[in-house]
Amino acid sequence: MLARLALAVAASILVAAPAFAQSFDDPKEFQHQRDLLKMTPEGPAGKPWEQHLGGGMVDTGKYKKAGPYKVCFSNAGVGNPWRVVGWTTMQAEVDLEKADIAKFTSADAEGKDDKQISDIKDMVASGNCDILVVSPNTTAALTPAVEEACKKIPVITFDRGTNSNCPVTHILPIGGYAFGIVGAEFIAAHVSKGGKVIALRILPGVDVLETRWAAAKHIFEEKGIKVLGGEHNGDFTDGDRAKTKSIVADYLAKNGQLDGVWMDAGATATAAIEAFEDAGMKYPVINGEDQQDFLQAWKKDKLTAIAPTYPTYQWRTAIIAAVKVLKGEAVPGPIWELPDPAITQDNLDKYVSDKLPPLHYAMCGCEGMPGYPERWGVKK
Amino acid sequence: MTAIGSAARFAPVRLLGRIHPSYAALLVLLIAIAFLTPNFLSPLGVMAFLRRGASLAIVSVGQLFVLSMGGFDLSVGSLITLAVMGSALMINNDPALTWHAIALVYLMGIGSGLFLGLVVSYLKVPSIIASLGALLSIKGVALAWSGGSPQGYLPDNFRQFGRVTYHDVPIIQVLPMSVVVLAVFVAICAWLFHGTTFGRLALIVGDNPRAADLAGVRVRLVRIVGFLVSAVSAVTAGILLGGFAGPAQDVGDGFELQAIAANVLGGTQLLGGRGSVAGVVAGSLTLTALFTVLNLIGLPKPLRDAVQGGILIAAVAYSVRRQGWEK
Numbered sequence: 237m238l239a240r241l242a243l244a245v246a247a248s249i250l251v252a253a254p255a256f257a258q259s260f261d262d263p264k265e266f267q268h269q270r271d272l273l274k275m276t277p278e279g280p281a282g283k284p285w286e287q288h289l290g291g292g293m294v295d296t297g298k299y300k301k302a303g304p305y306k307v308c309f310s311n312a313g314v315g316n317p318w319r320v321v322g323w324t325t326m327q328a329e330v331d332l333e334k335a336d337i338a339k340f341t342s343a344d345a346e347g348k349d350d351k352q353i354s355d356i357k358d359m360v361a362s363g364n365c366d367i368l369v370v371s372p373n374t375t376a377a378l379t380p381a382v383e384e385a386c387k388k389i390p391v392i393t394f395d396r397g398t399n400s401n402c403p404v405t406h407i408l409p410i411g412g413y414a415f416g417i418v419g420a421e422f423i424a425a426h427v428s429k430g431g432k433v434i435a436l437r438i439l440p441g442v443d444v445l446e447t448r449w450a451a452a453k454h455i456f457e458e459k460g461i462k463v464l465g466g467e468h469n470g471d472f473t474d475g476d477r478a479k480t481k482s483i484v485a486d487y488l489a490k491n492g493q494l495d496g497v498w499m500d501a502g503a504t505a506t507a508a509i510e511a512f513e514d515a516g517m518k519y520p521v522i523n524g525e526d527q528q529d530f531l532q533a534w535k536k537d538k539l540t541a542i543a544p545t546y547p548t549y550q551w552r553t554a555i556i557a558a559v560k561v562l563k564g565e566a567v568p569g570p571i572w573e574l575p576d577p578a579i580t581q582d583n584l585d586k587y588v589s590d591k592l593p594p595l596h597y598a599m600c601g602c603e604g605m606p607g608y609p610e611r612w613g614v615k616k
Numbered sequence: 617m618t619a620i621g622s623a624a625r626f627a628p629v630r631l632l633g634r635i636h637p638s639y640a641a642l643l644v645l646l647i648a649i650a651f652l653t654p655n656f657l658s659p660l661g662v663m664a665f666l667r668r669g670a671s672l673a674i675v676s677v678g679q680l681f682v683l684s685m686g687g688f689d690l691s692v693g694s695l696i697t698l699a700v701m702g703s704a705l706m707i708n709n710d711p712a713l714t715w716h717a718i719a720l721v722y723l724m725g726i727g728s729g730l731f732l733g734l735v736v737s738y739l740k741v742p743s744i745i746a747s748l749g750a751l752l753s754i755k756g757v758a759l760a761w762s763g764g765s766p767q768g769y770l771p772d773n774f775r776q777f778g779r780v781t782y783h784d785v786p787i788i789q790v791l792p793m794s795v796v797v798l799a800v801f802v803a804i805c806a807w808l809f810h811g812t813t814f815g816r817l818a819l820i821v822g823d824n825p826r827a828a829d830l831a832g833v834r835v836r837l838v839r840i841v842g843f844l845v846s847a848v849s850a851v852t853a854g855i856l857l858g859g860f861a862g863p864a865q866d867v868g869d870g871f872e873l874q875a876i877a878a879n880v881l882g883g884t885q886l887l888g889g890r891g892s893v894a895g896v897v898a899g900s901l902t903l904t905a906l907f908t909v910l911n912l913i914g915l916p917k918p919l920r921d922a923v924q925g926g927i928l929i930a931a932v933a934y935s936v937r938r939q940g941w942e943k
Contacts, residue, residue, distance in 0.1 A: 465914055474866070481860065483911060490653045
């Protein structure tokens with residue numbers, strides 16, 4: 237009886253599984269982001285956080301108000317170093333705009349949808365917000381709360397979006413495909429056909445990460461490069477340094493020298509590099525991200541590398557946009573596509589610094605901000 | 617059932633049973649690895665394997681002390697994380713502070729082991745609950761201290777324990793420092809467990825705490841020392857793991873269960889009374905070999921987890937049955 241029940245359950249899971257498997261590979265969006273990468277951004281030179289790629293402008297005349305303003309921010313959380321750097325940068329931007337911002341209120345949802353929904357409700361109900369900036373925790377869960385808020389006050393979202401077009405603008409760097417394209421194109425250009433490349437990914441099922449991999453897969457196929465382990469979609473590291481190092485060490489033991497390492501996020505890039513060091517092998521062509529530990533290793537070990545970024549300066553942009561909207565100045569929208577610059581050999585020296593913490597994200601646009609660099613974790 | 621009866625009924629199985637199952641499994645897995653990786657059967661390959669297995673072996677041997685007295689220590693995974701994150705935060709990239717930090721994390725470990733031992737001995741809280749509580753609070757402290765994401769940096773003089781390899785060593789050619797740490801730790805534990813009165817008392821307490829108490833054994837003291845050894849093993853493993861790959865906030869996750877599984881594979885009897893250091897080391901290396909093989913075969917991750925779980929249950933079931941045959 238029990239065995240039969242178990243069989244029935246197993247069978248139904250097997251049948252249902254494909255229905256749950258989501259596809260993250262959208263060739264149209266892939267091509268769109270590939271085009272955006274080639275576009276020249278509009279806006280003030282040298283300030284990518286104020287620039288935008290194509291798209292229209294949104295008239296904000298109806299939100300115009302006399303200053304100074306009360307700005308509110310509902311934050312999904314600060315659970316990883318990327319968000320910590322972004323949040324620090326945002327607070328510095330608020331200080332820069334002191335003349336226009338009388339009061340800045342923020343709530344940390346600690347990575348919980350339900351907390352963020354009630355945070356947003358509380359802020360809107362408090363009457364202490366002229367505008368609400370939201371960095372949503374998850375897309376679908378936060379959509380109704382954001383739509384509710386839109387009815388009362390102007391809303392700006394950034395990073396992860398919502399399924400609503402009610403925010404005045406949604407700010408985001410080009411996106412996941414772009415990240416994957418930049419890394420994979422660089423590796424493909426520096427590895428000969430038939431070279432051995434591995435793909436290290438954090439975990440499956442997260443849209444940003446899946447699109448990065450989908451893009452890389454396209455590029456590698458296009459250039460005729462076979463990714464070891466690619467037939468089962470790369471290797472998953474859980475973002476764990478020890479696991480990353482073990483996986484790479486196993487590949488090195490099994491296949492000998494590897495030529496390229498593609499990564500969907502840079503937090504464990506230095507662990508991958510160490511595996512080559514410890515095995516006494518030549519460094520691979522590798523993409524990391526803009527974390528200082530990777531940039532420092534790149535410079536010290538003279539790697540052939542590139543760092544696509546998901547810039548933390550978008551946290552600045554959100555505050556800049558909020559003040560503009562309340563002043564009635566037009567802003568790029570309904571989607572504000574920020575440029576997504578990569579760190580390359582040519583501009584590495586501009587971003588690498590021995591003083592900043594190893595997990596500081598260099599593409600913060602924060603170099604000239606009040607309190608730099610101490611505020612970002614440098615001891616005096 | 618008499619010994620003769622069971623011997624007659626299970627004669628062929630009994631013969632097989634004399635070879636410890638974890639040694640046989642280890643051998644099979646090692647042969648599999650040798651087939652999968654061309655240079656495994658070189659000193660470099662063997663030493664790399666031992667280095668990878670060192671931290672699990674150390675925590676497992678520490679766990680043996682608690683298991684053999686009839687307890688569980690589920691707090692070791694969190695303690696590993698605390699040791700790694702705490703060291704990174706205290707050292708903050710200043711090599712001069714490395715030794716202070718190592719001393720301090722050992723003190724924290726001893727404090728935690730002492731606390732657990734006292735709670736279990738005097739408040740009579742079952743160790744599985746007490747150490748589960750400790751798992752949560754220690755992890756909480758580590759996360760609160762670090763702000764929830766890896767911070768700080770581990771300098772080379774800290775990382776040497778998990779990373780440095782001596783070259784040009786006679787006969788074995790290469791010798792990773794973590795293998796030296798493993799050998800020293802296991803030797804001390806083997807002496808403590810098999811060569812001292814304390815080791816025998818630990819087994820007696822595990823076999824029958826009431827009888828031990830009536831016989832005049834200081835049961836509480838023996839238990840407290842058991843938790844201390846386990847805590848010290850976790851901190852030692854943490855230092856090796858932090859050295860191997862640098863600071864991470866989930867570095868110790870899952871170690872408590874792996875250490876218990878390694879013990880069962882290695883012939884430790886859950887709820888106490890039996891176990892050996894050599895068996896546990898073999899059991900832990902078997903697990904490391906299993907993880908390596910699954911990694912090398914290249915199964916997709918979800919399938920790998922499923923296979924891993926299935927093999928563990930089967931292996932433990934076999935070990936437990938085998939203990940039954942021997943009784």
